[in-house]
Amino acid sequence: MCSGSxxxxxGICLIPLAIVCILCNILLFFPGGTVQGSENITIQVFYFGGIVGSGVLMIFPALVFLGLKNNDCCGCCGNESCGRRFAMLSSMLFAAVGVLGAGYSIIVSAVAINHGPKCQTNSTNATWEYPFNNGDYLKDKGIWTQCQAPPGIVHWHLSLFSVLLVMGLIQVALCAVQVVNGLLGALCGDCCGCCGGSDGAM
Structure with missing residues (x-):
């Protein structure tokens, strides 16, 4: 398979992953599926790890990867002026941007999971705070009852940030693969089989 293909x-794989991350980050603004004031939303949500990191910053490399196959492989084979090798090298730079964006989302998600959600812990005084420390709630589900509202906030928080964490890891892996693919494409040409065919025709 040509490196452009x-x-x-x-790129096709990265687009839906980015969309999922953006949607997850948006849903986190509605803790437990309810509308709350900004002061009652977990602070890590406002870091926009899913929207910016694994979302917008991932769209750019995805579009670049999709465009690498637009030119005819055999028509450019052996012609360095066509810029094919430069295109593959530039894809490595965009892949690095994708790794940074996804890495940012991973860090934000990991911190949020460890920190736990902000929730109402006292129904009488309506006190909103972070009742969990150092990920202790991950080992003991019994203390989840400390969050009295919004309903299901711990599941909501943990599920969505876990999805962001996993999606970020997948995005990092795909971008890392493109770094290797782009390097091979820059060194060997986009389609070495075509080069061989052209040389044979000459």
């Missing part, structure tokens, strides 16, 4: 496959 492989990059296009990676």
């Amino acid at each position: 492989f990059a296009k496959c990676l």
Whole structure:
């Protein structure tokens, strides 16, 4: 498979992952599926790890990867002026941007999971706070009852940030693969088989 075709496959995979991350981050603004004031929303949500990191910053490399297959592979084979090798090298730079964006989302998600959600712990005084420390709630589900409102906030928080964490890891892996693919494409040409065919024709 030509490196351009492989990059296009990676781009196709990154687009839905970015959309899922954006949607997850948006849902986190509605803790437990309810509308709350900004002061009652977990602070890590406002870091926009899913919207900016694994979302917007991932769209750019995905579009670049999709565009690498637009040119005819055999028509450019052996012609360095066509810029094919430069295109593959530039894809490596965009892949690095994707890794940074996804890495940012991973860090934010990991911190949020460890920190736990902000929730109402006293129904009488309507006290909103972070009742969990150092991820202790991950080992003991019995203390989840400390969060009295919104309903199901711990599941909501943990599920969505876990999705962001997993999606970020997948995005990092795909971008890392494109770094290797782009390096091979820059060194060997986008489609070495075509080069061989052209040389044979000459």
